[in-house]
Amino acid sequence: MERGTIDVASLSGGLDLQATLESGQSYLWWREDGADFEAGTAGDDGWYLTTARVDGTPVAVRARQRDGRLEWESTVDAGPLLYRRLGLDDDLPTIRGTSPDDRLVRRAYDEYWGMRIVRDPAFPSLVSFICSAQMRVSRIHGMQQSLREAFGTPVEFDGRTYHAFPTPEQLAAASEDRLRELKLGYRAPYVKRTAEMVADAEADPREAAGRDYENAREYLTRFVGVGEKVADCVLLFSLGYLQAVPLDTWIRTTIEEYYPDCDRGTYADTSRAIRERLGGEFAGYTQTYIFHYLRHADEAPEA
Secondary structure: OEEEEEEHHHOOOOOOHHHHHHOOOOOOOEEOOOOOHHHOOOOOOOOEEEEEEEOOEEEEEEEEEEOOEEEEEEOOOOHHHHHHHOOOOOOHHHHHHOOOOOHHHHHHHHHOOOOOOOOOOHHHHHHHHHOOOOOOHHHHHHHHHHHHHHHOOEEEEOOEEEEOOOOHHHHHOOOHHHHHHOOOHHHHHHHHHHHHHHHOOOOOHHHHOOOOHHHHHHHHOOOOOOOHHHHHHHHHHOOOOOOOOOOOHHHHHHHHHHOHHHOOOOHHHHHHHHHHHOOHHHHHHHHHHHHHHHHHOOOOOOO
Protein backbone atom coordinates (compact mmCIF):
# COMPACT_ATOMS: atom_id res chain seq x y z
CA MET A 1 0.00 0.00 0.00
CA GLU A 2 1.20 3.50 -0.81
CA ARG A 3 0.53 6.51 1.40
CA GLY A 4 0.95 10.25 1.07
CA THR A 5 -0.20 13.64 2.30
CA ILE A 6 -1.02 16.98 0.71
CA ASP A 7 -0.59 20.15 2.76
CA VAL A 8 -3.98 21.89 2.64
CA ALA A 9 -2.35 25.27 3.33
CA SER A 10 -0.46 24.93 0.05
CA LEU A 11 -3.72 24.90 -1.92
CA SER A 12 -5.07 28.21 -3.19
CA GLY A 13 -8.16 28.62 -1.04
CA GLY A 14 -7.59 25.53 1.10
CA LEU A 15 -9.85 22.50 1.08
CA ASP A 16 -13.15 21.42 2.62
CA LEU A 17 -13.16 17.73 1.71
CA GLN A 18 -16.48 17.01 3.41
CA ALA A 19 -18.31 19.72 1.46
CA THR A 20 -16.60 18.70 -1.76
CA LEU A 21 -17.70 15.08 -1.52
CA GLU A 22 -21.06 15.52 0.24
CA SER A 23 -22.51 18.37 -1.83
CA GLY A 24 -24.22 16.30 -4.52
CA GLN A 25 -21.42 16.65 -7.06
CA SER A 26 -20.28 13.04 -7.01
CA TYR A 27 -21.90 9.69 -6.29
CA LEU A 28 -18.66 7.79 -6.81
CA TRP A 29 -17.25 8.19 -3.29
CA TRP A 30 -18.52 6.58 -0.10
CA ARG A 31 -17.63 6.57 3.58
CA GLU A 32 -15.66 3.71 5.07
CA ASP A 33 -17.74 4.00 8.25
CA GLY A 34 -21.00 3.85 6.30
CA ALA A 35 -22.09 7.38 7.30
CA ASP A 36 -24.99 8.75 5.27
CA PHE A 37 -24.21 11.75 3.05
CA GLU A 38 -27.91 12.66 3.13
CA ALA A 39 -27.72 13.58 6.79
CA GLY A 40 -24.91 16.04 6.20
CA THR A 41 -23.05 14.68 9.22
CA ALA A 42 -20.62 12.25 7.63
CA GLY A 43 -17.65 14.60 7.82
CA ASP A 44 -15.16 15.01 10.67
CA ASP A 45 -11.94 13.18 9.76
CA GLY A 46 -13.29 9.88 8.46
CA TRP A 47 -12.05 8.11 5.38
CA TYR A 48 -13.75 8.55 2.00
CA LEU A 49 -13.22 5.80 -0.57
CA THR A 50 -13.47 5.53 -4.34
CA THR A 51 -12.14 3.39 -7.12
CA ALA A 52 -10.40 4.59 -10.24
CA ARG A 53 -8.59 3.26 -13.28
CA VAL A 54 -4.89 3.95 -13.71
CA ASP A 55 -3.56 2.86 -17.09
CA GLY A 56 -6.69 0.74 -17.43
CA THR A 57 -6.16 -1.09 -14.14
CA PRO A 58 -8.79 -0.69 -11.39
CA VAL A 59 -7.36 0.70 -8.15
CA ALA A 60 -8.79 1.75 -4.80
CA VAL A 61 -8.16 5.12 -3.15
CA ARG A 62 -9.15 6.49 0.23
CA ALA A 63 -8.62 9.97 1.59
CA ARG A 64 -9.37 12.02 4.66
CA GLN A 65 -8.70 15.55 5.88
CA ARG A 66 -7.05 15.82 9.27
CA ASP A 67 -4.72 18.21 11.06
CA GLY A 68 -4.31 20.49 8.06
CA ARG A 69 -3.47 17.69 5.67
CA LEU A 70 -5.20 15.61 3.04
CA GLU A 71 -4.05 12.08 3.79
CA TRP A 72 -4.42 9.30 1.24
CA GLU A 73 -3.82 5.59 0.93
CA SER A 74 -4.01 3.60 -2.28
CA THR A 75 -2.72 0.72 -4.30
CA VAL A 76 -0.86 3.31 -6.43
CA ASP A 77 0.58 6.81 -6.08
CA ALA A 78 -2.74 8.64 -5.78
CA GLY A 79 -1.42 12.19 -5.43
CA PRO A 80 -1.80 13.22 -9.10
CA LEU A 81 -5.18 11.49 -9.31
CA LEU A 82 -6.50 13.36 -6.26
CA TYR A 83 -5.29 16.70 -7.59
CA ARG A 84 -7.32 16.05 -10.73
CA ARG A 85 -10.39 14.41 -9.18
CA LEU A 86 -10.76 16.98 -6.38
CA GLY A 87 -9.87 20.10 -8.38
CA LEU A 88 -6.99 20.90 -6.07
CA ASP A 89 -5.31 23.14 -8.64
CA ASP A 90 -8.34 25.45 -8.84
CA ASP A 91 -7.61 28.99 -7.65
CA LEU A 92 -10.54 29.55 -5.29
CA PRO A 93 -9.87 33.23 -4.47
CA THR A 94 -9.79 34.07 -8.19
CA ILE A 95 -12.96 32.07 -8.78
CA ARG A 96 -14.75 33.77 -5.90
CA GLY A 97 -13.66 37.13 -7.26
CA THR A 98 -15.81 36.56 -10.35
CA SER A 99 -18.99 35.98 -8.33
CA PRO A 100 -21.63 38.62 -7.56
CA ASP A 101 -21.19 40.47 -4.28
CA ASP A 102 -24.58 39.74 -2.76
CA ARG A 103 -25.54 38.42 0.66
CA LEU A 104 -26.48 34.91 -0.47
CA VAL A 105 -23.23 34.36 -2.37
CA ARG A 106 -21.11 35.79 0.45
CA ARG A 107 -22.73 33.53 3.04
CA ALA A 108 -22.42 30.44 0.84
CA TYR A 109 -18.71 30.98 0.15
CA ASP A 110 -17.97 31.87 3.77
CA GLU A 111 -19.80 28.81 5.13
CA TYR A 112 -18.16 26.24 2.86
CA TRP A 113 -14.93 27.93 1.85
CA GLY A 114 -12.56 25.31 0.48
CA MET A 115 -15.23 23.30 -1.32
CA ARG A 116 -14.02 22.36 -4.78
CA ILE A 117 -15.59 21.08 -7.98
CA VAL A 118 -14.84 17.41 -8.67
CA ARG A 119 -13.70 15.97 -11.99
CA ASP A 120 -15.23 12.50 -12.03
CA PRO A 121 -14.58 10.17 -14.97
CA ALA A 122 -17.13 10.82 -17.70
CA PHE A 123 -18.95 7.50 -18.08
CA PRO A 124 -19.52 6.83 -14.35
CA SER A 125 -20.57 10.46 -13.91
CA LEU A 126 -23.05 10.16 -16.78
CA VAL A 127 -24.58 6.96 -15.38
CA SER A 128 -24.84 8.34 -11.85
CA PHE A 129 -26.65 11.48 -12.97
CA ILE A 130 -29.01 9.46 -15.18
CA CYS A 131 -29.86 7.62 -11.95
CA SER A 132 -30.26 10.86 -9.98
CA ALA A 133 -33.63 11.93 -11.39
CA GLN A 134 -36.20 12.33 -8.61
CA MET A 135 -34.05 10.46 -6.11
CA ARG A 136 -32.61 11.25 -2.69
CA VAL A 137 -28.83 11.45 -2.34
CA SER A 138 -28.62 8.27 -0.28
CA ARG A 139 -30.62 6.31 -2.87
CA ILE A 140 -28.41 7.54 -5.71
CA HIS A 141 -25.30 6.50 -3.80
CA GLY A 142 -26.92 3.13 -3.11
CA MET A 143 -27.63 2.57 -6.80
CA GLN A 144 -24.01 3.22 -7.74
CA GLN A 145 -22.77 0.85 -5.05
CA SER A 146 -25.18 -1.82 -6.29
CA LEU A 147 -23.92 -1.39 -9.85
CA ARG A 148 -20.32 -1.72 -8.64
CA GLU A 149 -20.96 -4.86 -6.65
CA ALA A 150 -23.09 -6.54 -9.32
CA PHE A 151 -20.98 -5.82 -12.40
CA GLY A 152 -17.68 -4.14 -11.47
CA THR A 153 -14.23 -5.70 -11.45
CA PRO A 154 -13.07 -6.68 -7.91
CA VAL A 155 -10.25 -4.62 -6.39
CA GLU A 156 -8.32 -5.98 -3.41
CA PHE A 157 -7.24 -3.25 -1.01
CA ASP A 158 -6.07 -3.38 2.60
CA GLY A 159 -7.48 -6.84 3.14
CA ARG A 160 -10.91 -6.04 1.72
CA THR A 161 -12.57 -6.46 -1.66
CA TYR A 162 -14.08 -3.43 -3.36
CA HIS A 163 -15.42 -3.13 -6.89
CA ALA A 164 -14.54 -0.73 -9.67
CA PHE A 165 -17.36 1.11 -11.36
CA PRO A 166 -18.55 -1.06 -14.27
CA THR A 167 -17.13 -0.39 -17.70
CA PRO A 168 -19.54 0.42 -20.54
CA GLU A 169 -19.09 -3.15 -21.77
CA GLN A 170 -19.94 -4.62 -18.37
CA LEU A 171 -23.11 -2.56 -18.05
CA ALA A 172 -24.11 -3.13 -21.67
CA ALA A 173 -24.03 -6.88 -21.01
CA ALA A 174 -26.43 -6.53 -18.07
CA SER A 175 -30.07 -7.33 -18.66
CA GLU A 176 -32.70 -4.68 -18.10
CA ASP A 177 -34.42 -7.00 -15.62
CA ARG A 178 -31.23 -7.31 -13.58
CA LEU A 179 -30.85 -3.53 -13.52
CA ARG A 180 -34.43 -3.20 -12.30
CA GLU A 181 -33.66 -5.69 -9.52
CA LEU A 182 -31.02 -3.20 -8.36
CA LYS A 183 -33.78 -0.59 -7.85
CA LEU A 184 -33.02 1.46 -10.98
CA GLY A 185 -36.70 1.37 -11.96
CA TYR A 186 -37.53 3.28 -15.13
CA ARG A 187 -33.88 4.34 -15.34
CA ALA A 188 -32.79 0.76 -16.13
CA PRO A 189 -33.29 0.97 -19.92
CA TYR A 190 -31.66 4.43 -19.96
CA VAL A 191 -28.53 3.08 -18.26
CA LYS A 192 -28.39 -0.02 -20.44
CA ARG A 193 -28.88 1.86 -23.71
CA THR A 194 -26.34 4.52 -22.75
CA ALA A 195 -23.80 1.82 -21.88
CA GLU A 196 -24.47 0.12 -25.22
CA MET A 197 -23.91 3.40 -27.07
CA VAL A 198 -20.50 3.83 -25.46
CA ALA A 199 -19.52 0.16 -25.72
CA ASP A 200 -20.41 0.12 -29.41
CA ALA A 201 -18.52 3.39 -30.10
CA GLU A 202 -21.78 5.02 -31.16
CA ALA A 203 -21.06 7.94 -28.81
CA ASP A 204 -18.79 8.71 -25.85
CA PRO A 205 -19.36 11.38 -23.19
CA ARG A 206 -15.68 12.28 -23.35
CA GLU A 207 -16.22 13.49 -26.91
CA ALA A 208 -18.19 16.44 -25.51
CA ALA A 209 -14.94 17.85 -24.12
CA GLY A 210 -13.34 20.60 -26.17
CA ARG A 211 -16.57 21.74 -27.78
CA ASP A 212 -18.03 25.14 -27.00
CA TYR A 213 -20.25 24.90 -23.94
CA GLU A 214 -23.72 24.83 -25.46
CA ASN A 215 -22.60 22.46 -28.22
CA ALA A 216 -21.10 20.15 -25.60
CA ARG A 217 -24.39 20.15 -23.69
CA GLU A 218 -26.32 19.33 -26.86
CA TYR A 219 -23.89 16.49 -27.64
CA LEU A 220 -24.55 14.84 -24.26
CA THR A 221 -28.32 14.91 -24.71
CA ARG A 222 -27.96 12.23 -27.40
CA PHE A 223 -27.62 9.67 -24.61
CA VAL A 224 -30.86 8.02 -23.55
CA GLY A 225 -32.29 9.57 -20.39
CA VAL A 226 -30.09 12.65 -20.60
CA GLY A 227 -31.77 16.03 -20.76
CA GLU A 228 -30.20 19.45 -20.43
CA LYS A 229 -29.93 19.34 -16.62
CA VAL A 230 -28.17 15.97 -16.51
CA ALA A 231 -25.91 17.09 -19.36
CA ASP A 232 -24.98 20.21 -17.37
CA CYS A 233 -24.14 18.06 -14.33
CA VAL A 234 -21.74 15.94 -16.38
CA LEU A 235 -20.18 19.02 -17.97
CA LEU A 236 -19.64 20.66 -14.57
CA PHE A 237 -18.67 17.69 -12.40
CA SER A 238 -16.70 15.66 -14.93
CA LEU A 239 -15.59 17.55 -18.02
CA GLY A 240 -14.38 20.82 -16.47
CA TYR A 241 -17.03 23.20 -17.83
CA LEU A 242 -17.02 25.38 -14.72
CA GLN A 243 -19.56 27.77 -16.25
CA ALA A 244 -22.31 25.12 -16.35
CA VAL A 245 -25.28 25.72 -14.03
CA PRO A 246 -27.56 22.66 -13.79
CA LEU A 247 -31.11 23.95 -13.40
CA ASP A 248 -32.56 21.51 -10.91
CA THR A 249 -35.42 22.18 -8.49
CA TRP A 250 -33.14 23.80 -5.91
CA ILE A 251 -31.56 26.23 -8.36
CA ARG A 252 -34.88 27.07 -10.01
CA THR A 253 -36.25 27.92 -6.55
CA THR A 254 -33.14 30.01 -5.90
CA ILE A 255 -33.69 31.88 -9.17
CA GLU A 256 -37.33 32.49 -8.29
CA GLU A 257 -36.47 33.89 -4.86
CA TYR A 258 -33.14 35.65 -5.39
CA TYR A 259 -32.66 36.24 -9.12
CA PRO A 260 -36.19 36.39 -10.62
CA ASP A 261 -35.10 38.46 -13.62
CA CYS A 262 -33.00 35.46 -14.75
CA ASP A 263 -36.10 33.33 -15.34
CA ARG A 264 -36.49 33.52 -19.10
CA GLY A 265 -38.98 30.69 -19.59
CA THR A 266 -36.82 28.14 -21.41
CA TYR A 267 -33.94 26.10 -20.03
CA ALA A 268 -31.47 27.51 -22.55
CA ASP A 269 -32.39 31.15 -22.00
CA THR A 270 -32.60 30.87 -18.21
CA SER A 271 -29.28 29.04 -18.22
CA ARG A 272 -27.60 31.87 -20.11
CA ALA A 273 -29.05 34.49 -17.80
CA ILE A 274 -28.10 32.80 -14.53
CA ARG A 275 -24.62 31.97 -15.81
CA GLU A 276 -24.06 35.62 -16.55
CA ARG A 277 -25.44 36.69 -13.15
CA LEU A 278 -23.27 34.20 -11.25
CA GLY A 279 -20.03 35.18 -12.88
CA GLY A 280 -19.83 33.66 -16.33
CA GLU A 281 -16.71 31.53 -16.60
CA PHE A 282 -16.99 30.10 -13.06
CA ALA A 283 -20.77 30.33 -12.56
CA GLY A 284 -20.96 26.60 -11.83
CA TYR A 285 -18.69 27.03 -8.84
CA THR A 286 -20.89 29.74 -7.35
CA GLN A 287 -24.01 27.71 -8.10
CA THR A 288 -22.55 24.72 -6.25
CA TYR A 289 -21.76 26.82 -3.18
CA ILE A 290 -25.30 28.25 -3.21
CA PHE A 291 -26.85 24.81 -3.70
CA HIS A 292 -24.96 23.25 -0.78
CA TYR A 293 -25.52 26.25 1.47
CA LEU A 294 -29.29 26.45 0.93
CA ARG A 295 -29.73 22.70 1.44
CA HIS A 296 -28.19 22.95 4.91
CA ALA A 297 -28.81 26.52 6.05
CA ASP A 298 -30.94 26.92 9.18
CA GLU A 299 -31.99 30.34 7.94
CA ALA A 300 -31.37 31.63 4.41
CA PRO A 301 -30.76 35.35 3.87
CA GLU A 302 -33.59 37.47 2.57
CA ALA A 303 -33.64 38.24 -1.12
